[in-house]
Amino acid sequence: MTSTVPQGIEDLAAGVRAGDRRALSRALSWIEDETHQGRALLDRLYSPSPTAHRVGITGPPGSGKSTLTCELTRAIRSHEGTVGVLAVDPTSPFTGGAILGDRIRMQALAQDPGVFIRSMATRGSLGGLATTTYGASEAMEAAGCDWILIETVGVGQSEMDVVEAVDTTIVVLVPESGDSVQAMKAGLLEAGDLFVINKFDREGGDRIEKEILLMIELERDRRASKNEWQPRIFRTIATRGEGIEALRGGIEEHRAFLWRDPESWSARQDLRVAQRLRTLLRDRILHALWASGRWDPWIAECGRRVREGAASPYALVDDLVARLMAGKGTEG
Amino acid sequence: MNEDKIRILVAKPGLDGHDRGAKVIATAFRDAGFEVVYTGLHQTPEMIVEAAIQEDVDIVSLSILSGAHMTLFARVLELLRGRRAGDIHVIGGGIIPEEDAAKLRAMGVGAIFGPGTPTTEPIEYIRKWHAATRQAGSD
Numbered sequence: 001m002t003s004t005v006p007q008g009i010e011d012l013a014a015g016v017r018a019g020d021r022r023a024l025s026r027a028l029s030w031i032e033d034e035t036h037q038g039r040a041l042l043d044r045l046y047s048p049s050p051t052a053h054r055v056g057i058t059g060p061p062g063s064g065k066s067t068l069t070c071e072l073t074r075a076i077r078s079h080e081g082t083v084g085v086l087a088v089d090p091t092s093p094f095t096g097g098a099i100l101g102d103r104i105r106m107q108a109l110a111q112d113p114g115v116f117i118r119s120m121a122t123r124g125s126l127g128g129l130a131t132t133t134y135g136a137s138e139a140m141e142a143a144g145c146d147w148i149l150i151e152t153v154g155v156g157q158s159e160m161d162v163v164e165a166v167d168t169t170i171v172v173l174v175p176e177s178g179d180s181v182q183a184m185k186a187g188l189l190e191a192g193d194l195f196v197i198n199k200f201d202r203e204g205g206d207r208i209e210k211e212i213l214l215m216i217e218l219e220r221d222r223r224a225s226k227n228e229w230q231p232r233i234f235r236t237i238a239t240r241g242e243g244i245e246a247l248r249g250g251i252e253e254h255r256a257f258l259w260r261d262p263e264s265w266s267a268r269q270d271l272r273v274a275q276r277l278r279t280l281l282r283d284r285i286l287h288a289l290w291a292s293g294r295w296d297p298w299i300a301e302c303g304r305r306v307r308e309g310a311a312s313p314y315a316l317v318d319d320l321v322a323r324l325m326a327g328k329g330t331e332g
Numbered sequence: 333m334n335e336d337k338i339r340i341l342v343a344k345p346g347l348d349g350h351d352r353g354a355k356v357i358a359t360a361f362r363d364a365g366f367e368v369v370y371t372g373l374h375q376t377p378e379m380i381v382e383a384a385i386q387e388d389v390d391i392v393s394l395s396i397l398s399g400a401h402m403t404l405f406a407r408v409l410e411l412l413r414g415r416r417a418g419d420i421h422v423i424g425g426g427i428i429p430e431e432d433a434a435k436l437r438a439m440g441v442g443a444i445f446g447p448g449t450p451t452t453e454p455i456e457y458i459r460k461w462h463a464a465t466r467q468a469g470s471d
Contacts, residue, residue, distance in 0.1 A: 005419075022417060025388040033336065096337075097362035103383060104372035110379040117386055121367050123337075 009037060013044040016143050021116065024143045028118050031135040034287065042135050045142040052084075052141040053255050056163045057151045058191075059172030064198040066105035067238040068172055069151045073109055074241075075248040081146030082114040086136055088129070088152040088162070091121040098122075102151065116140065130161035131283045134276070161279065163191050165272075168254045170247075172196045175204030178211065189215060192231055194250050200235040200243070209233055227264075229257050338366045338462050339389040343380045344373050345408070348398035353425065353447075357393065360451035366458070377407040384412070384420055390465075391442075391458060396426040401436070409440050421461060423454065 005026045006012045012030075015023025027045075030038035057065050057072075066087065073083045087102035100119035109115045118136065122129055137148045152162050163169050171192035195212050197205050216231050223230055232250055236243035259265055289295070302316045342358045344351050351373050361368045369387045371379070384392050392412075396404055405424060412420055425445040428436070433444040442461065445454050 021385055022415070025386055029339075029388045091367075092362060095363050096365040098367045099358055099362045100367060100369045100387075101372075103369065107372070107379070110382060117383075119369050119387060121337075 009040050009044065013041055013142075016041075016045060016139055019144050024116065024139060025118070027139045028136050031139060032120060032123070032132055034132060038135070042138060045139055047138075047142065050141065052137070052145055052148050053168070053251075054137055054148045054150065054166040055251060056166035056169045057149060057172060058153070058163050058169065059196075060174075060177060061153055063172045063174045063177065064238050065151050065153075065172050066102045068196065068198055068236065068244075069102075069149050070106040070108055071236075071238050071241050071244045072248060072251075073106075073115055073147075073149060075244045076147050077112060077114055079248070082144060083116075084137070084140035084143075084145035084148045085109075085115065085117040086120055086133055086140075086148065086150045087117065088120045088122060088133065088150070090153065091123045096123075116143070116145065130165050131279055133162050134165045134279075160191065164275070165279075167258060168193050168251050170194045170196055170251075172198050173208060173212075174199045175202045175208055178204060178208050193229055193254050194247065195231060195233045196236050196243075196247060197233065198236045198238050201237050205235065209235070229254060336466070338391070338458060339369065339387060340366050340391045340393055340458070341369045341371065341380065341384050341387060341389045342393050342395070343371050343375045343383070344395050345375045345377060345380060345404045346396060346398040346400050347374065348396075349373055350397050351395070353397070354395040357395065357425065357451060357454065360455065361393075361458075364455045364459075377404060377411055380408055381411040381415060381417070385415060385417055389420060390462060391421045391423060393454070394422070394424040394426075396424060396428070399427070401426065401428050402432060405436050405441055406439060421465075423457070425449065425454070 005022050006015050012023055012027055016027050027038075027041055030041055032038075055072075057069055059065055069085060069087070073085060076083055085106070087100070087106075089098055089100045089102065091098045098121035100121060102119055103110075103117060106117060109117060118140075120133065120136065123132075133150055133152075137150065140148050150162060150166060169191050171189065171194070173195065175197065189212070197209055197212075199205075212233055216233075220230060232253075234243055234247045234250055236247060238244065258268065298320065302311070302313070305311045305316065306313055340361055342354055342361065344354045354370070358368045358370045369383065369389060371383055375383075380392065380394070392408065394405065394408065401424070405422065409418075409422060412418055412422070421442050422440065423442045423444070424436070425447075427447060428444055433446075436444055443454070443457050
């Protein structure tokens with residue numbers, strides 16, 4: 001074959017670091033496939049001091065996230081720095097397939113050598129989405145991306161995890177999102193550093209802006225007392241590029257806030273590393289132990305006992321976990 | 333290996349604005365369990381090849397109804413080889429006369445599927461191609 005993608009881990013890592021686009025692309029596939037090779041590669045690419053600023057862009061379907069991501073990327077490119085875009089779309093739970101269509105709205109970036117766009121399907125049933133997207137962002141960072149924009153549909157826990165792993169979270173809403181704001185109050189809205197009301201030329205923009213403002217106001221004193229960032233609201237019409245430069249400025253401000261003094265930056269990094277270890281460990285335990293099928297005999301055996309009325313599932317699981325915690329196996 | 337998903341770029345190069353066929357095939361590919369990167373209308377060969385590289389796809393599937401298939405396929409193949417990505421397999425569909433299809437195959441296009449081909453045919457072809465190349469250890 002005429003492939004010249006490096007096959008070995010060291011060569012691929014070197015290719016990524018040198019900014020070879022094919023090497024980065026293959027690296028992202030390894031990471032996405034959650035292979036042993038992919039993890040070994042990330043180990044080589046890991047940097048103790050992050051250089052890229054990660055921005056999560058989330059919001060309900062149809063809120064214009066892809067167009068906004070495209071315009072924001074253009075705005076960043078007109079200043080300085082290179083941009084990596086990770087666009088996440090859902091995998092069909094029925095077929096395992098996916099249509100990744102975010103590029104349709106990112107045509108303006110197609111030929112920019114300072115932009116690398118990668119579409120990712122949510123895939124995993126075991127909730128490792130945050131691990132793979134963060135790993136992918138680390139590969140992009142190693143390849144020299146200064147900014148990494150991660151676009152995802154903000155529903156479900158695994159996508160919330162993605163949002164929590166970034167530096168700046170943008171929640172994109174549209175004037176019609178009024179009712180969903182009510183429903184989202186507990187989750188997504190708390191995660192937003194910047195709120196965007198996109199398609200602001202449509203009816204209802206003022207109303208939703210007031211709702212979000214109210215929500216921010218309710219938290220203002222608490223945040224102020226803890227010296228936390230106060231979320232901001234931006235109005236955009238992404239299809240016309242309106243409000244994008246202001247939004248870019250908002251991201252810069254938030255970044256400056258995160259870096260405001262060494263102590264808070266360091267404290268934030270402590271939290272991030274702890275969170276990262278927790279997520280990785282959880283995913284690896286699930287993958288290594290669960291996906292290996294080694295519980296299947298236990299499930300078969302206990303299933304029989306439950307069906308016979310000999311024990312409840314609760315007691316069986318409690319018993320197993322207690323034995324595992326004591327360092328014993330599934331036997332006996 | 334945890335997963336080895338087949339990734340395909342479905343692209344619509346050239347000036348004709350008929351993307352129904354491309355959308356039908358993209359949906360069929362998804363339903364076959366493939367990950368389909370769909371880039372929309374009016375793609376230049378340069379855009380297609382850049383997207384194929386960034387997305388690390390196994391296959392590029394072009395849908396061409398404009399009559400410009402000879403030029404467009406040739407250009408995509410040339411650019412892929414120029415970017416050291418000649419291992420990305422190119423297939424296509426659309427209104428393409430059989431004698432042109434033969435020439436395209438000779439050029440390196442894997443397969444051409446004409447109008448009215450059941451979607452199962454390209455899916456079967458892709459699965460076989462993928463299994464054969466993976467066995468050859470090229471991946």
